[in-house]
Amino acid sequence: MKWEKKGFICSAETFDLPWYKKYTMTPLPYFAEDGSFRIYLTMCDENNYGRAGYITVNPENPAEIYGISKTPVLDLGERGTFDEHGILPCCLLKEGKRLYMFYSAYQHQVSIPYTIYSGIAVSDDDGITFKRMFNVPILDRRNGELSQRSATEVMKKDGKYKMWYTSNVGWIDNGIHEVPKYDIKYLESDRLDKWDGEPVCSIPFKNDDEYGLTMPQVFFEDGKYKMVYSIRSLEKGYIMGYAESLDGIHFERQDEKMEIQASDEGFDSQMICYGKTYSYKGKVYLVYCGNRYGLAGIGYAVLKDSSKLG
Numbered sequence: 001m002k003w004e005k006k007g008f009i010c011s012a013e014t015f016d017l018p019w020y021k022k023y024t025m026t027p028l029p030y031f032a033e034d035g036s037f038r039i040y041l042t043m044c045d046e047n048n049y050g051r052a053g054y055i056t057v058n059p060e061n062p063a064e065i066y067g068i069s070k071t072p073v074l075d076l077g078e079r080g081t082f083d084e085h086g087i088l089p090c091c092l093l094k095e096g097k098r099l100y101m102f103y104s105a106y107q108h109q110v111s112i113p114y115t116i117y118s119g120i121a122v123s124d125d126d127g128i129t130f131k132r133m134f135n136v137p138i139l140d141r142r143n144g145e146l147s148q149r150s151a152t153e154v155m156k157k158d159g160k161y162k163m164w165y166t167s168n169v170g171w172i173d174n175g176i177h178e179v180p181k182y183d184i185k186y187l188e189s190d191r192l193d194k195w196d197g198e199p200v201c202s203i204p205f206k207n208d209d210e211y212g213l214t215m216p217q218v219f220f221e222d223g224k225y226k227m228v229y230s231i232r233s234l235e236k237g238y239i240m241g242y243a244e245s246l247d248g249i250h251f252e253r254q255d256e257k258m259e260i261q262a263s264d265e266g267f268d269s270q271m272i273c274y275g276k277t278y279s280y281k282g283k284v285y286l287v288y289c290g291n292r293y294g295l296a297g298i299g300y301a302v303l304k305d306s307s308k309l310g
Helices: none
Strands: 003-010 024-031 037-044 050-058 061-068 087-095 098-108 114-123 149-157 160-173 178-189 200-203 210-221 224-233 237-245 273-280 283-289 298-303
Touching: 003 050, 003 061, 024 087, 024 273, 024 283, 037 087, 050 087, 050 098, 098 149, 149 210, 160 210, 200 210, 200 224, 210 273, 224 273, 237 273
Parallel strands: 087 149, 114 149, 178 210
Antiparallel strands: 003 298, 024 037, 037 050, 050 061, 087 098, 098 114, 149 160, 160 178, 178 200, 210 224, 224 237, 273 283, 283 298
């Protein structure tokens, strides 16, 4: 899968909003019912507290921006809740006229820097606004996953809801500060708001240099499940990865197929991460975060060698 980089889309400096001053993270594409194309984003304020908003863009050229949500579509949670210090949109699931957003949520802690659990919100106006369904997480701490269960990807298939998510398995010092170590696990459920099953590891680490696997995006295509995800390592920082599976549970890593690397210079010269794909008029696009997890902004690329992901 050879990707042709097309360039920069935007950063916080592109706009002038009081609640959007720093990081631009976790781009999430969505074709709206009115024919518009949105990219939902984590938009961070001066304190690095993220809120969910969106930009409306040309799907053939996402750098052509038509508009931006003037207020957050989903704001911070109430004081003392699991999402009071930041939310990151991760996945959208349409059911009938309702649009569900699964999101990661930050809360500052004392003995560790933060916890990140997962919430769910719902929209009855096709994503213009969202309302959280609960003030508690749908993925909370459990044995073996004490501080992070986040970056959810949800699909409904064969009468079941299938979820892939980032699971914290410890903490390490990456040479700069203490950071979580996390892999990707799988759950399934009969309900999109209740996930009590026993998780299974979908993608393990390849070597001791890796310490983060996150932001999965999963498709079912050509009789198999295909996943695009982000890989964090001590040597390379963040890069993009790719994997395939016949059962949707255990994935075979084929990271060498994800042929996109950091640029020699510019907003994505240090890392490429949190990428999500979408298809439009026979082409596959990738929107992704650049340096410092999106502080430098987001960009996009186009798949050169196929109209399909794999």
